[in-house]
Amino acid sequence: MPVPWSHRRRTAAKLLFPAALAAVFAAQAVGALLPHVPLLIAATAVSLTLEATLYRWQPAVLSLFTKAHADITVRCLLRDLLLMVGLLHLGGQSRETQYAPLVAGLLACYALHCASQAVSVLVRRTRTLPVVTRNIDASALRLSPAPPALLRRPGHRLLVLGLPATAGLAATAVTDDTRWAAAGVALSLLLALAGLAALLLRLLPGRRPADEREVLDWFDAWLAEYRPTVGLYFSGGAASAYQAGMWLEPLARLDARPVVILRERFMVSRIAPTDIPIVCLPKVPTLMRLEHSTLQVLIHPSNSGKTSQVLRIPTIKHAFVNHGESDKLSSCNPYAKAYDEVWVAGPAARERYALAEVGVDDKDVVEIGRPQLDAVRPYAGPPAGSRTTVLYAPTWEGWDGNPGNTSVVAAGENLVRALLADPGVRLLYKPHPLTGSVDPRAGAADRRIRELIHAANRSRPGRVTEPSAELARLTAELDRLTTSGFRAGADQVERMLAQSAPEPGRAEAVTRLTAAWEEAYWASLPDGEHQVVTEARPSLYACFNEADLLISDVSSVITDFLAGGKPYAVANTGDLSEPEFRAAFPTVAAATVLTPDASGVPALLDAVRHPERDGLREARAELQLRLLGPAVPAAQERFAAAVGALCAAAREHRARVSDRHATELPGQRRETAGAASGGAALTPQRPSRRA
Structure with a gap:
């Protein structure tokens, strides 16, 4: 199989930049040891340019340096120390005492960088909440905007804050005036101290978001107040978000209290615009809190490794709805037998499961049509x-x-x-x-x-047309309603704060504007x-x-x-x-x-x-x-009926389990409760169906 040009180009970039930086550092070392000022300054300038290029256009190459223990701290320190070596060779032994404070100041800059990085990690941990939400008022969690992105990114921070020191040392090599180096190092010290102070302020009790205990208590209270009944569970990679998106509108049109349950933090911002409350529960212990909620049914548009974790909750019924149906083997995956029911579009899918013999009983297959296709x-x-x-x-x-x-x-x-x-x-x-x-x-x-x-x-011929002002207006309005306009440095806590509640009537406005946008788009071509x-x-x-x-x-x-x-x-x-x-x-x-x-x-x-x-x-x-399936009743009606029937089954199951627990001996109740909390999920069967 021939290697594609794009792959060869990426490989070449990965090799070119390390080789170029190594050559530049070698040239800088030669310029410092001879000493040769033009070579020293030129190599320093090229080195800084390569660093900026790496961070701007080739961030994937940075991991190679980290694996080789040549990360940004090592590279910047080497660059500045070579400048100092050059200054020492230029000044001779008479300047060694004069340059000692500069060396001390330079080392202090790097010590502050290390301290800032440690504090930045602590700040990030305080802002990593056990629950991430969208379309939910989370103001009680003391959410706040994120620290400046420059202070949270070690590479960018060291390059920018250390630039005055590097520039001052280079200016001294050219002019033989140590005041340039002293001023540059002093400015870098002041900037590093200011950055460290700004990060330390984020650790003050009043500036930190709520801790894990407070967040979990808040989440339990929200579940008790909102009382969700049906939800969509989704876990997957960034490119698979569309699989959940196609079920958002049918879910929103139910006469129920819907919720979207996610497992990956990055997915919160990738889910399509919706007014449905979105909750991300990355850890299994937090996910298990749903067992004691009012949630009765979860629908699953896809299978993933983390799906097995939520299937352990015995109080919730689970339905596999898939993100599309075809004749591929993935449309009758053996994993489907793990769910309480499998919801398909029509008779062909029912036959597909029967012929595949993957363990899905025909009585557990429900035909609901495809409610997304109303459009x-x-x-x-x-x-x-x-x-x-x-x-x-x-x-x-x-x-x-x-x-x-x-x-x-x-x-x-x-x-x-x-x-x-x-x-x-x-x-x-x-x-x-x-x-x-x-x-x-x-x-x-x-x-x-x-x-x-x-x-x-x-x-x-004649393919140039004037851009449509109406399309531009509709695009801007849709972007305003469907994106939150986050600044580049926003983190998850800041996004939670910005997405606490959708505008009233936003869903209807998005539907109306989308239809108008599509009409304007096709007309503009x-x-x-x-x-x-x-x-x-x-x-x-x-x-x-x-x-x-x-x-x-x-x-x-x-x-x-x-x-x-x-x-x-x-x-x-x-x-x-x-x-x-x-x-x-x-x-x-x-x-x-x-x-x-x-x-x-x-x-x-x-x-x-x-x-x-x-x-x-x-x-x-x-x-x-x-x-x-048939056009009547409509697919949305059949979907709603399937949700209602499975919710009723979940309520009946809870009632039976509650009655059984009430009549058992205390020791048996404890044993049964332990099984209901997850022990029974170690078996391949579905405990909810057996109960």
Whole structure:
């Protein structure tokens, strides 16, 4: 497998900067020992420039220096000491006594840096709360803005605060006037003392946020006051936040008291805008406090290692809702048997679990449809204008290395070239966010596809248009409502303070403005201009509504797109023949199957433009019913009914356990209580279902 250019470039950068710094320090040492003032000053200036470049554009390279025990403190100290060596050689033995206070002052600067770093760690610990929240009034926790980012980042702090000393030493080497060095060292000392004092003030009792005990007591009180009944539990990486986001609106529309439970602190700011209270509980002991809350049901959009921890809580019922349904094995994962119920869209998913034989009982599978798809508009006929909008939304390469997972590598460029060759096509390319995260070939193919699209746009005449003032206004208003405008140095405590409560009516305003923004966005584009869609706006469902045709892979995108009843095609890039491909993946039953050479694209476009030549319309309607279930009752109603039924089951379970505890002997009650607190979770079965 050839190594992609981007990978080679990153590797070269990792080797280039350490080599360049080593060479510069060697040159500085030569300049100090000869002594040679121009070489000494030039090497010092280049060294500082390289440091600034590292912190600004190549922060990943810094870890290499740390592993080699050559971190920023060592490098800055070496740089300044070489300047001192140069001054000593320039001044001779007569200056040794004169330079002694400068050496002492310089060492004092580094001692203050070490002290500041120790205090900074203490401040960070006091501001690392056991519970992180959003959309909850946490003012009782004595939250405050974060200290300046410069004081919290050791590398930046040492470079900036030590710069006067380094500059003063360099000026003395040039002018032979020790007052420059004395002034520079004195200024660095004053700045270091001021920074240390500012950090120490943060440790005063009145300046610290609430301690762990206070925060946990506050959290218990909030649970008792809010009395949540249903929640969404999510744990995952930064790129997976969209999986939770697709269930936020259905959850918010329930007649219940919803809450979002997260496990990773960084995820609090990555969850899409919502008015639902968000709580992050990083530690298991804190998570277990939910056992004594009013929370009855948790829905799970994905599986993760930390999911097993919350499944230990016997007072809560758990439902796996997934973040999408497809014919992939991940849509019938054996992990699903750990949940009390598995909620699927339609009969096809129920059959998928039965055929997979992964331990999920049919009685525990509940069909709820896909409530997110209310925003997808139904098929309204062939393209109305001269343009046929095609959405190419391939999935990513997956973890197993199966070449049939994504079409990007084997067929992506061919498909895009074939589409761009038709002057009546407008292409929307929306790759999966994880494309290239496992297989570098997928990432390289994705970049080549983007370049093909950009090149096609550049070749179009008259493509320059005036920016839309209305779109800019709507963007600014949406950004104001959906982001908190954090300053660059804000930490989690400061964000909790800023996100304590959403504006009244914000959710309705965001929905209204999003619809207006999407309309303005599509209207603002030059006629027929192709688009690479990678930002949060426009959404995937907005692209569905704009498209006349979808080309995708075997993924949940197909299932969701079928809600509109429009034509779709699937790329077959594996080793299966078309009949085998259709038999293996039921979601392909109503699709046009494309080969990697994209030879079927012209006929596909012709069928989209002339519905009388579309022989798959009835098949799509049948498949839509199998995948998504009936249109009546609506998916949101079925979702609400499933939540209500599982909440009732949770309440009945609690009542039975409470009655049983009341009739048992005290010793047995203690033993049972211990099991309910988590001991029973060591077994693979679900204690809540057995009870």
